[in-house]
Amino acid sequence: MKPFRAFLFLSSVLILLFLVSLYRMQANQEEKFVLTPVPQLTHAVSTPLQQTSPPGKLIPDTAVAPAGANEADSLLPGPALKPQLPATYTSELEYAATDSIRLAALAHKLGQLSSNKEQVRIIYYGDSQIEGDQITSALRQKLQQHYGGHGPGLIAGAPYYNPAHQLIMTTSDNWKMIPIKAMGQRNKSVLFQNSLALAPQQHDCWFRINRLKFLNPQSDYQQVRLFYYANDSVRISCSNAARPVFEKQSAPTLATSNIELDFDQTPKELTIQFTAKDSLWIAGLSLDSPWGVFVDNIALRGQAFPPFSKGNKAELKAMMDQLTPDLFILQFGVNVVPYFTATNRSFGRHLSDQVQIIRELCPHTPIIIVGVSDMAKRENGEFRSYANIAQIKQVQRAVAQANQCLFWDLEAFMGGSGSMIRWVNSEPPLGRKDYIHFSQRGGEKIGNEIARLLISEFDNQQQLAWTNN
Template sequence: MFQASRGRRWAVVLLVPFLLGALLWASSWSAPADPPAPRHARAPRTPRPAASPDKPLRLAQASAPAQAAPAPSSPAPSVSRALPAPSPRALKLYQLGKRLGVHEPRLEDPCVAPSGATCSRTALAPFFESLDALSSREAASPTVISAFGNSLIAGDRIVDVIREELGATFGDGGRGVLAMDRLAPYGPRVRAGFARGGWEPRTLGEVKLAELPFGISGIYHRSTTTKASSRFALDREPRGTLWWLDVPRAGRLSVHADGQELARAEPQGSGQAQALPFDIPEGARHLEVVADGRGATVLGVVLQHQRPGIVLDTLGVPSADANLFLRAREDIFRTQLAERSPRLLLFILGGNEAKRLEWGRSKLAEVEEGLRTFVRRSRAAAPGSACLVVGPIDAVRGGNGPKKLAQRPYLDEVISIERQIALSEGCAFFDIFSAMGGSGSLARFVDAGLVHEDLVHPRGHGLDILGQLITDALLRSWVDAADPRRQAALAPPLQASEETR
């Protein structure tokens, strides 16, 4: 938590560069900035120039080390790392964040390879090395982020900000894992097709466990009518993959582009998950997946480019927690995650864990065991990936009198457990609860009209701020990690009480 005096210093630090930047933006910018890319644009984008020192650095403001440190014993990255200039959206969120009491977003990136008094490698090094390759134009393929989470992630807006902000700086690699249709008749369709006919969605977050197994997406769609289909707009992707279940007595599946059949899946009744790759004709505008009969089951559709850039797979499931993600069948989970080959595993969980602890439906030991197992299972499937655990946001419940919106119990305990697991498992940790302003921050979001009536789910710019905080924390750490001398202060060793809690 930030102390009050530190918060006042931070407000001054934020205000001065913003005012200077506003005055100097037009007169001192050496070259005109490219016009902002439209939301969800798919064409490759030129990386943004680095921000000038006298201009605002989004929500993440640069700060110098407290004191000089010994010279590094390992070479710094060959790529010059600098925070990109803030996007127009980031500038607006920066101003809104100041009014809401948002704090400087910094994550803990522990050293996994100490070198004397310095650090030669941190937990996020695999991801940062991929960003370096994208930044230097040496990358030959996309950098994939696999983002697991609950309804906050399933709604896609938080990760959409991460996807677009990183994509504007490092390039856009495409959409990644998509669903056959939305899970409800509302919400965005960026990660889903337009379904026709009957498709029954099932998720691993349901109270009653579904009869068929899940993969990494945590959802599947099963046809309930003949000729049920789903249509996806194409963006010049050269290849795709259909993930499907070989269910006994199920109808076959076929994939078409502008009416031309590209591939066909003939069920044999093995009960196994299958991957059906297909080439997409150049210039095709629409892809369609068709179920010839009932019972055809689709786990997902993968569409992305071969070009370098950021791909973020939205793997969010409403009502999910780490233990529910363990319902995914391990062999399918491992195979699909290995196929995606992410460079960053992003776990954004904790809100449902805290609620189930409050309701007496879970125990702290179960929460700890579930998250640790899920992290380990994911890392075993993608051993070359970095990982980042993001704690839960502030949570409140309604009341009367001066404590009309009181913080929910067990939130601090869940944050402590998640931090302990992250750092002990070699992952980075981001305390987004503290970054959004700590206790009382969600009440301020409520007063600003940025939370739904359920007092649980932020909406609109409230979600955008959370996505911007995660983005800025990653970018700030990417810059800081270029100096091995800074690492000792970024993630101090766990105390014995934390290791055994």
């Protein structure tokens, strides 16, 4: 065989192998979750998942055969048995004993959403477990499917990639990201990240948001809100696929201001350009739709709680007033686990302080505290869950009760102590090999469950209001 023909033959084989691998990868997307069955818990009630349970109780679902199973399958040897759906657990939202309002106001607003064309914003704060829009992407998708809305919500002014929304954001080289540790009390962004154009000296700086055309992008955001402040005047211009659509000369502003841009359809390539004489700060961008539900993913790696006490409280309130959030969700705890002891009271105190600041910024906005998830470490050659998970969860629940917040027991939903080990070893894996973080499928599972709980609660509140009227 001549070298050229040999090359063609080898190339064809490689292409064929690639196509087969791609087919298998797509087929795997349809697999059902197969977890190692969770041991029966002493305080669980053996009841089908669909039945209602008291707040915080665990309900094991009955294992059922997958679709297509028949009697002949049960006669096969053990290794050839088709996998069954695992015993799963649910944990209901827990309300503070003194919370008589619950989520009634938010439920009423959602019930009128399609007719009033309002915006409902959920700000989801978390640690590295929600990075990459994990958990929040599934929550957002379910809520937007149910109530309406498009777009990923609030993002920092930094390079950004979100395949779920089929977009990628790039920036010019003269931007610098300033984290909360460097900003301290000067921080004005509720994202706790500020992008700064350092003395551009009349040179342009820009953000560019592209749709990923090869993914056949669907309709997404149609509204852009830019939150900024500047030491001097700044010219702001915007173009869509190189076609100018907006231009403004902004006066110096030390308070966070915002510009709103509306589009008839999702821009193909949106460029926002700035010309400034002095430092220009971007506190965030929000990619939304004119009405609907938005879920902001604000991941704070390494944090044990959102650091509101480290920012400029007056400026944080100003930005919150412009965003008008309707619900906060706080998911933290895994950064506390390796260091927490029963005699350590500072975690609960600091968490309570941050919750109280959120109450000052947004007095009437409900807050959900998500309990710490299970996580494990290697001991004597075996992985074991941390023994202090239950104590940390108890502190989080107590803070929720004391501050009229809702509480959701994530570890209970996972299956209790040892569940992260089972999630990592499941097929497909729901947890990562560090036994701390979730896989994409695990994040989707959690996000879908939070959405189910919220939609169910909103429906119940709306039905109750209709009955009382």
